[in-house]
Amino acid sequence: DAGVIQSPRHEVTEMGQEVTLRCKPISGHNSLFWYRQTMMRGLELLIYFNNNVPIDDSGMPEDRFSAKMPNASFSTLKIQPSEPRDSAVYFCASSLNAGGSYGEQYFGPGTRLTVT
Amino acid sequence: AQSVTQLGSHVSVSEGALVLLRCNYSSSVPPYLFWYVQYPNQGLQLLLKYTSAATLVKGINGFEAEFKKSETSFHLTKPSAHMSDAAEYFCAVSDRSSARQLTFGSGTQLTVLP
Numbered sequence: 629d630a631g632v633i634q635s636p637r638h639e640v641t642e643m644g645q646e647v648t649l650r651c652k653p654i655s656g657h658n659s660l661f662w663y664r665q666t667m668m669r670g671l672e673l674l675i676y677f678n679n680n681v682p683i684d685d686s687g688m689p690e691d692r693f694s695a696k697m698p699n700a701s702f703s704t705l706k707i708q709p710s711e712p713r714d715s716a717v718y719f720c721a722s723s724l725n726a727g728g729s730y731g732e733q734y735f736g737p738g739t740r741l742t743v744t
Numbered sequence: 745a746q747s748v749t750q751l752g753s754h755v756s757v758s759e760g761a762l763v764l765l766r767c768n769y770s771s772s773v774p775p776y777l778f779w780y781v782q783y784p785n786q787g788l789q790l791l792l793k794y795t796s797a798a799t800l801v802k803g804i805n806g807f808e809a810e811f812k813k814s815e816t817s818f819h820l821t822k823p824s825a826h827m828s829d830a831a832e833y834f835c836a837v838s839d840r841s842s843a844r845q846l847t848f849g850s851g852t853q854l855t856v857l858p
Contacts, residue, residue: 632787659844671788671834671848684845719787723844730776730795731844735787 630654632736634720640742646708649739652701653722661733662695662705663719671719677703678725710743717741746771746837750849758857763807763822765852767835770816776838777818778846779809783831791833794818805829830856 633652641647653660661676675685677697685695692711697703707714717740721733751766769775776795780788792803799811809820818835835849 661845670850673845676845721788725844729844730793731838731840731846732778732790732793733788733846734790735780737787740785 632720632722632734634718634736634739636739637737638740638742640744641710642744643711644709645743646706647710647714647741647743649705649718649720649741651703651705651720651736653703653720654734655701657722657724657734658700659723659725659733660697660703661721661723662703663721663735664716665719665738666716674705707741710741712743715741715743746775746839746847748835748837748847748849750833750835750852752852753850754853754855756855756857757825759827760824763820763825763829763854765820765833765835765854767809767818767820767849768816769818769835769837771837771839773840776840777809777811778836778838779803779807779818779820780834780836780848781805781831782834782851788834791820825854825856827856827858830854 635650662674664672674687675695680697695705717738719738721735723733747770749768778793779791782788792801794811802808807822832851832853834851836846
């Protein structure tokens with residue numbers, strides 16, 4: 629079975645450029661989560677969706693960050709304009725949120741973003 | 745509100761020795777608890793989960809964890825460490841609500857010495 633798919637795996641961009649990260653969740657999962665991981669701050673939840681609807685975006689650092697989930701099989705995280713402090717590994721995770729499930733999340737391999 | 749505390753950001757053991765990674769949780773309702781492992785340059789992988797069916801939970805790669813309500817703990821153990829166990833380990837708790845968010849601990853980096 630295919631797991632969570634993220635693209636690109638690595639992204640190097642210059643400050644001020646727009647960056648779009650992509651995620652395909654596991655088929656049948658109805659919750660999707662975007663995380664950011666850095667040495668300084670650890671693993672941070674940015675936003676999560678349930679049935680394609682954003683439920684909590686309180687972790688999004690500022691207006692430069694936006695996320696969409698146009699359908700059950702695709703989500704994007706966009707940073708515009710990017711800044712060096714956005715350099716991190718961004719993970720997408722999905723889970724099945726339904727009766728009888730326990731909330732375990734399955735993570736993608738991550739996108740390593742470097743902003744110079 | 746719920747939270748997870750992992751005692752010890754770095755743990756070193758010798759190959760073949762017991763691995764013990766500590767996790768304490770705080771939750772206002774009976775929790776679901778999870779351990780994840782992250783190998784270098786990879787995403788987090790589910791090791792095991794506690795869902796209230798049994799207090800001793802067995803996971804992949806020979807790991808197990810015991811839920812102790814009286815101690816609000818969910819420590820991860822493995823009888824004999826392998827070099828391949830070197831990774832970062834995260835404990836997490838689910839809020840059991842419809843949102844099913846996970847609250848993660850800060851992680852414990854396990855080093856296995858030859």
